[in-house]
Amino acid sequence: MNSSALIHKIAICALLPGMGAATERVHAQNLTLEGQTGGFITPTAYVVYTAKGQFFSHPAVGYHFIDASQVIGNIHTFSIEEGFANRAEVGYTRSVHTEGDSALFSSLWHFAGMNVFNGKVVAIKDGWGSPFTPGLAAGFVVRTGDKFVTGAIDGKTYTNGDVYVAATKTWPHPPLPLLVNLGWKATNASIYGIGGQATRFSGRLFGGLGIPLPAPLHTVIVPAAGFTQEPPNTKNLGAILYPPGSPSHLPTTLDYAVRVTQKDHPHFAFDIGIGQVAGMIGTTVVAVTPSGPVFVPVNLEARHVFGMGLSLRP
Numbered sequence: 311m312n313s314s315a316l317i318h319k320i321a322i323c324a325l326l327p328g329m330g331a332a333t334e335r336v337h338a339q340n341l342t343l344e345g346q347t348g349g350f351i352t353p354t355a356y357v358v359y360t361a362k363g364q365f366f367s368h369p370a371v372g373y374h375f376i377d378a379s380q381v382i383g384n385i386h387t388f389s390i391e392e393g394f395a396n397r398a399e400v401g402y403t404r405s406v407h408t409e410g411d412s413a414l415f416s417s418l419w420h421f422a423g424m425n426v427f428n429g430k431v432v433a434i435k436d437g438w439g440s441p442f443t444p445g446l447a448a449g450f451v452v453r454t455g456d457k458f459v460t461g462a463i464d465g466k467t468y469t470n471g472d473v474y475v476a477a478t479k480t481w482p483h484p485p486l487p488l489l490v491n492l493g494w495k496a497t498n499a500s501i502y503g504i505g506g507q508a509t510r511f512s513g514r515l516f517g518g519l520g521i522p523l524p525a526p527l528h529t530v531i532v533p534a535a536g537f538t539q540e541p542p543n544t545k546n547l548g549a550i551l552y553p554p555g556s557p558s559h560l561p562t563t564l565d566y567a568v569r570v571t572q573k574d575h576p577h578f579a580f581d582i583g584i585g586q587v588a589g590m591i592g593t594t595v596v597a598v599t600p601s602g603p604v605f606v607p608v609n610l611e612a613r614h615v616f617g618m619g620l621s622l623r624p
Contacts, residue, residue, distance in 0.1 A: 340571060340579030340621035341372030344451055344502060345389030345403035346428040348476075350374075350567045350581050350619060351502070352516045352536045354491050355445030355478035357432055358393030358623065359575045367393030367623075374619035376585065380611035382504065383410035383419045387426075400429045405503075407458075414596065415608065421457040424503060428452070436480055444479035444490075453499060459506030463546040468507045470499035474516075482522065489520035489532065500544040500560060501587060508541035515539050525570070532569040537562050551592040552605060558591045565617070581619040587612035 341347060347370075348354040360367040372389040384407070391401035403426040410416035430449030437443055452471040461467055474495035481488045493516050498508045518536030525531045540560040548555045567583025588610040597604040 340569065340576070340581065340619070341370055341374075341389050341391055341401075343374045343376070343385075343387055343617075343619070344405075344426045344428060345372060345387070345391055345401040346430060346449065346451070347391065347393075347399060349491065349518045349520070349534060349536045350565045350569075350583060350617065351538060351563065351585075352491060352518050353428075353430065353447075353449055353474060353476050353493065355432060355434075355436065355447035355476045357396060357399040357430055357447070358391050360393045360396045365395050367399075370621055370623040372619060372621040374581075375617065377616040378587070378610075378612045379408075379410055381410045381412040381415050381419075382587075382610060382612055383416060384408045385423075385504065391428075396432070396435070398429070398431045400427075402427055412611070414606065415610070418459045418462045418506075419504075420462070424453050424455045424458075426451060426453050426503075436478060442479075444477045446475070446477050448473075448475045450474070453503040456499075456503045456507070458504055459500070459547060460545045461506065463549055470497070470503055470507055472497040472499065476516075480522070487522050489522055489534070490517075491519070491536075492517040497541065500541055501563060502538075505540070505544055505560065505588065506547065507545040509543045509545050510541075512541050514541065520569070524573075528573055529570060530573050532571065534567050534569060536565045536567075539563075547591075550594050551608065552595050552603075556592055558608075560588055560591060561586075563587050567617070577623050579619075579621045581617070583617055585612075585615045585617050587615060589613040 346353045358367045358370045370391045374387045376385040386406040389403040393399045405423045407423040428451045432447045434446040436445035450473050454469045456468045472495045476493035478491045498511045516538040520532045520534035522530045522532045543557050547558045564586040567581045569581045571579035590609050592608045595603045
């Protein structure tokens with residue numbers, strides 16, 4: 311069974327039971343691919359939980375794996391995140407990269423990885439003053455040591471980042487419990503820095519939708535989907551496309567995941583899913599023959615990548 315079929319079956323099994331049952335409040339308190347509190351790839355307006363009467367949380371740790379080995383290579387991230395009085399969090403992630411299998415294009419990612427720093431402050435808590443009030447937070451992400459794609463072409467190392475705002479609402483009531491997230495970010499990173507440096511800072515939308523469903527042993531199963539708009543162009547990438555200077559075509563990044571976690575102040579969260587990242591982004595010339603240039607499509611083979619993640623908090 312391929313990974314797409316596996317995730318489809320998991321999602322169907324999760325949706326069948328308990329659709330009309332009441333659920334307790336569950337916040338998205340697992341760590342994203344970049345270490346901050348949120349969904350699989352997108353931040354939310356929640357932070358790592360801090361126990362009542364305490365200022366510092368127990369730190370949350372996370373591991374994520376993305377299988378994009380055909381071209382980009384596999385990605386392993388190791389994260390730690392500290393919360394403060396349920397109002398803020400800061401964290402660090404080391405993104406570790408292994409080489410892909412493409413003789414033509416994987417050299418754009420032949421680097422060990424990068425560092426990711428993040429922080430977030432909650433301005434309005436979910437449910438403050440009214441059960442209909444969404445949570446609202448602002449945050450930042452800084453990635454250092456990024457040599458992917460842009461740096462592979464010009465030999466430089468880049469720093470890029472995001473500043474963002476996110477609004478999140480958990481509605482745990484029947485007949486259909488929902489967790490809705492929507493945000494905006496200004497970023498100069500393509501595909502979270504994995505795609506290199508964008509040509510400029512630009513505003514992008516992101517968001518997600520989950521359905522928290524009751525499960526045995528005081529857990530919930532959350533089928534979810536998320537999206538992130540990508541910057542229109544990656545710096546230096548036009549140099550290898552044909553005709554020279556052509557823009558790349560980076561689609562919106564999508565993820566479809568199922569999360570298993572605890573109902574209230576979760577101590578663990580496990581995610582498994584499929585990501586749709588980048589496929590055909592342009593054309594390049596690999597040789598010039600007497601009969602003319604030989605063109606090949608630049609296909610990143612990342613339209614169906616497998617991902618999983620685990621977050622733990624004492």
